[in-house]
Amino acid sequence: MKTYKTLHSFGSDEYIVEKSTFIGYAKPIKSEEEAVEFINEIKKKHKDATHNVWAYTVGETMNIQRYSDDGEPQGTAGIPTLEVIKKEDLRDVVVVVTRYFGGIKLGAGGLVRAYTKGAKVGIEAAQIIEKVKYKEVGITIDYNQIGKVQNEIMNMGYTIKDTLYTDKVQIIVYSREEDVQSLKSKMTDITSGTAELSESESFYLSEKDGQIIL
Known part of the structure; x- marks a missing residue:
């Protein structure tokens, strides 16, 4: 593979919607083990969070793809986070979106939009580059x-x-x-x-x- 897109370095950013805080974290990784290690670090850092949703891809052909809704309704969190990675065509990347619930339910569509944006702000902070x-x-x-x-x-x-x-x-x-x-x-x-x-x-x-x- 002559060129591929990934992230330059660790990055994070956050935003608030309906009093819920969403914190997006993103990082380039070299293996599935590194991805899991990073996810566990964020979970430990935010063990009091309502949810720590994650997704990652590993390999030049994205042959490894994993995600987790971490308790959010199925299809509203992990898949939207993974889809942001895939839409940007990023290789060897892990993203975690941490949510602190603010008391107002967002509904399925609202959750999809919120986790999509959470993934995007983390990725933007980490800076997309080309290898x-x-x-x-x-x-x-x-x-x-x-x-x-x-x-x-x-x-x-x-x-x-x-x-x-x-x-x-x-x-x-x-x-x-x-x-x-x-x-x-x-x-x-x-x-x-x-x-x-x-x-x-x-x-x-x-x-x-x-x-x-x-």
Whole structure:
């Protein structure tokens, strides 16, 4: 899988409807065990809450999907929370919506809307990002080439991770996997073939609106 959507980090937010407080929590996870651990943490934190509804997906194809209404009427809480995750096409994500009952019943439709919004505010606080496959490209050059090479890298829109100064200069660049050959060809051209080029194994970096988030 070249790209997929997930969350950047832990996030939470809350809102009130008909005196009931709904607190949305969301977090990226790497396994079902991590999801369960997070759910248990929130349940412990809010053991006095009326309900701690949860849902999560694990795997590149969302092959693991779980949810719980935690005592709310069937279909009014866990499924709406899971549907928010699926609608946003998020992988490896857990969401918990905690409810403190305010004394006014919301009805089935009201509960669906409330838990949907609770999941959304938690997810928005955690920040949706895209995971994209990258490689590190090492460009080793002579000192007299550094200005030209750095300018070209920046003009092409690449991000420089690091610059190492020894008897030569090594510039380490983050490149999307599909752009590696283009970058290496350009570096070969502008250094008349004198640049020493290397590339790492592929790995995922986070992007938001096309920009790398580290």
